[in-house]
Amino acid sequence: MILDSIQRVLSTNELVTAFLFVGTLVWLSYLISARLTRGQVHGSAIAIALGLVLAWYGGLVTGGNRGLADISFFAGVGTLGGAMFRDFAIVATAFGADIKALKQAGFVGAVSIVIGVFVSFLIGGIVAISFGYTDPIAVTTIGAGAATYIVGPVTGTALGAGSDVIALSVAAGLTKSVLVMIGTPFIAPKIGLNNPHSALIYGGLMGTTSGVAGGLAATDPKLVPYGAMTATFYTGVGCLLAPSVLYLGVRALL
Amino acid sequence: MVIYGVALLSFCMLTGVLVGDLLGEVMGVQSNVGGVGIAMLLLLVLSNLDSRKLKLTPITEKGIGFWSAMYIPIVVAMAARQNVFSALSGGWMAIVAGVAAVAASFALIPVLARFGKGEHQ
Structure with a gap:
């Protein structure tokens, strides 16, 4: 009872x-x-x-x-x-952030988002090809999944990929997000992730909002607003580039 | 009052997410483009306004500070609701793709950080 x-x-x-x-x-x-x-x-x-x-x-x-x-x-x-609640708390961390640091790293932060999407996509695509995938749509979808687990299914759906490939792209993105959460505190000292400038670049390169949110929380909560700021643009940029320019690139190469 | 801070925070988030949503529509992307980032910029601008009318009192700031302090617990809850099981059961290809993408991105941080710093000096 x-x-x-x-x-x-x-x-x-x-x-x-x-x-x-x-x-x-x-x-x-x-x-x-x-x-x-x-x-x-x-x-x-x-x-x-x-x-x-x-x-x-x-x-x-x-x-x-x-x-x-x-x-x-x-x-x-x-x-x-x-x-x-995640986004609400992320926005709240911006309170008291250093506007000067944001302005200074604004350009390189924006560049890092595009480079981040491109690099993750490229690596994901190469891994897909080395595992025997030759269909440009499948390779693009898995590459997009290596960007984030949202870019993968959005791209796959737009290109008409099969649900098995879409599921794989989500799994790749989830692996990335989990690894960023766990790995960031250990790798941070080695890559100089200890100031707002590198945190902005980190957010842009990693892109997974949950991964970045968790990774920075475990490393240094003061860096959260800078990393989160760039990371929140990443998925949008990925959804823009992957099914268009990047897909055309993959199709031309395969 | 504390609620003023919470309401200001809510206003910033909703406005940012709305703008991000509209940006996504305009760009023809099925996703929100930077809504949270825009919300953060808005909060920064509004909370730094010098005008006497908008000056936040310490109690109002508490309404924002509370949610900022709740950030780590919320992230812990977020971790506990991730689909870890399907990430690990997606097969080797998904795991290799995820791990390799993270490794490459980590490696690029010092490179880009140097490039950005050099530019300002």
Whole structure:
């Protein structure tokens, strides 16, 4: 009876349950960071990694596509971690950002978006070809997926790719986003990702909004507004270039 | 009042996303083009206005500061709702494509950062 009541209360107040859940997860992660890694690994990096593991578990158990949020208990995590609150919080981080740094790196930031889309597309396309794909539409779609998991399906749908290829492009984009979240704090010192200037370029090159949001949160939250600023333009630029110019390029080459 | 800050933040986000949506329509792209980035610029401009009428009080700023501080918890929730399972079960090609794209992009950061810095000096 008590269990039934607990379950009812938790799932009718899903967003509040999510606050408690995330708070506990963050607390646990900072404890692990301090005790087990002596602060070497940032608490938020551990929290994000634990989140991803739980998301994997959620997918395994439910077969859904929203990770942990598909378990009814944790439906609120889906709302709290959804695009609406994510974007709301990202915009809020701009408050107090340095306008001068943004202006200074404005041009190279814009250039990095175009280069970022092109490089990811090229690498994704090469990988597709080396795995035996020869159809220009399939190669373009998978290349686009290596840009972000939104550019992939948008491009695939526009070009009329098969649903298996579109699913692959989404998987490539998801892999990228997960890897950016986990990898950024470890690679950041090696590539000089410690100032607004390089954060703007990082956002433009990586492009995955979730990846960049998670990666910078785990590295240095002060850099978030700069990386997020360029990253939010990336998907739009990718959706513009991939099904048009880049597809024509692939068709000419294959 | 705290709600003024939250409302200002909401105004910036909705306006930015609307502009990004219209940009996408104009460009013929099935996606929002930079809506969040535009919203961030708008918030920066509005919160830096010198006019005495729009000067934010510390309590109003708290309404924005709260959401800024909620950023990491929200990102943790975002991580917990990613489709990690299908990323890992998409087969080797998807994983190789994703990993290679990230590696190449990471490698380019120092290159572009130097290029950009040189330009300003």
